[in-house]
Amino acid sequence: MQEAAGADLEEEGGGRGGGEGGADEAMACKEEGGKGKPILSLPDDAKKLLSCMLSMTVKCCARCMLGMVKVRDPLIYALSQEEIASSIADSLDEEGRDRCMAETSALACRKGDCCVCMGLLQSDQGEISSQVKEALTTAGYDVDSPCTFMLSLSAPSSIFIRQYLYYYKALEGSGGALGVSCEQKWIELKEVYRLTYGRRIQQVLSWTIDQSSTDSCAGRVKVTMEYRHEESAGMKEVLLEGKSVKRTMRERRERGQRKGNLVEIENIIAVHNVLHGMTPAALLSKFSWPPAAISKEPELTVKVERESVYIGGCYCKYSRKVSQSPWNEAHGELQDSVQTLILKEIAPLYQPEETKFMGSGREDVDGRPVDFNFEKIQELVSNLRPVGRDYVDSIKSSGETKRKTYRALVWTSAPLPPSKLDVLNQMQELAVFQNTPIRVLHRRSLAERKRTVYRMSAERVNDRFFLLDLETEAGTYIKEFVHGDLGRTRPSVGGLLCCEADILQLDVVGVEL
């Protein structure tokens, strides 16, 4: 069922058609006669609750009521407010129906007059759908080819307070006929919201809603319906009594920015916790009833995001001039790096807002005049594939257990007799204490780290040069282990040989996981 988001009139007609057409195909079992209208059948408890709600003077919209009595049939939500009202009336017995009829006008209360949802569930489905479609089209998505997406709702916290208040008031009206059940009093707002609009949005988009949360959902589009309502924000403050009203969080940082700006976000979790733990009497005494009428409905913004995609693989670097990640711009021009080269290939496929490159091991180019870099002897780039979150975690944790072998070319300030190198060859399991090297101190915290050099073997080239093979614990700073970093790494190769030593070239020979 494809519908263009066109003129209002078309929308209106399409809306009705959508509801009825859906009933034809899926809800045959619930149809009755030729009416083609889904039938509401409710348990006794729900009926009682409904009558109580209907007898209240404060108006609440029909969909809010459906949510309160735990109706989960999307076909009923798809109906208009008036139609839902008559369905509710049909479901009640004679006595209840009479009352309901008298209140039908109350049921189909004007948009925005609902004392609970403040209009959130009263919007025209076609209108909401076309807003979602527009947001997705603007973000560059093809809404006509099948795709799955996640529909989430960010609602003003006052709605949740209103839900509780309304429910407790309704119970009060029942005169104790209905017991308070603590477990899941009603369907959560976000679910009611999806029941109300989800069906229609799926029809407009030819996309399917998928709310599951498994690894296979990587990259799924997430549409967030964000409602803001400053006018009623005071309710939350009354509830929380000033403590942790808002939580601050860092925004996603922009390019070139050191950190994201601080933004205040609604502290919904705190609101829920307080509401859940409060007795009806305590809550009702906190707020006046009915809640103050609102002058403006909550404002909707549709946000489109994607969940993170993880791509893993192995690569092999044969050039000393290509670093792992782009080197600090302040120190020379940006050259190719493994990160930029790989991302250059991948990014056009995903068009990401932000990318992160995570290497297992962090050898970086040193930016010094002597060619100085690392080679990774692995296949060039192999086995590049989408991976799950757990792969990322395994890379992170493997950093602690890895062993690495290196080959380094070392220069010494004094000529060394061949026998002197035996000092190094005899070393076994040498414990090395390294203060954070000056080389990286500008971006790492200052600490002393203990690392182990498992094995060393030196091969003499001439008086001043030798090749050094090392097997070390992951996280050992090799360059500093050789030259000593002004005495900040102890012991060092230079120290062991009683002269000054420095490293001219370094290769990663192997990584053991």
Added chain:
Amino acid sequence: MEDGVENPRKRLKTGEESGHMTQTSVGAACLRSREKLLARERDYTHYFATNVGGQEGADQFVYQHFNSLCVVGLAPSHVAFRDGRRIVAVDFDVGRSGDKTEVKPSGKKKNGSLFVKEDSRLCDVVCDDGSRFKIRAAIQGHLLEMNSNLQSNPDLLNLKASSEGFISIIQPRRELENKLRESCKLLSLDEFNKVRSVESVE
């Protein structure tokens, strides 16, 4: 890895097969790098400050690493080394902020580090003839580390003042890190040599 994709990690046995450094291939690298072999010469730009804090002969070096951090220490021409003097002790517990080795910056941002100015006193050195000289920061920035090895081994200053006998590591203010020389009135190695040789002639 049963699916026929070879695990690259299994191949990491020896370096030779992939053209790693061998005896024959290192020669070129040796030749290329004759010029500046030591890390402190290659990675650092050498600056000097003379008469720091207005004290005659208080010459210090400021070696700026290419990541902008600075290593500060005593220049060979420092008055503490003149006239056959030897340094026998380093006293870190000076000035208003007390023992500087106690200040431990934490985290990536180095929270809690001490902000120092050109004439902030870092420590005193005591010589064998009983004279005492104040050592100052010479530049503006956050003090990241004092060389606490000097406490137990002050002789490092006499033997290796420009390497292991450094005094402190200072992170210049971000605004200044690229124009440190102008803002803190530092001399290049050439300028420094000129100034000091002129004085010694006089």
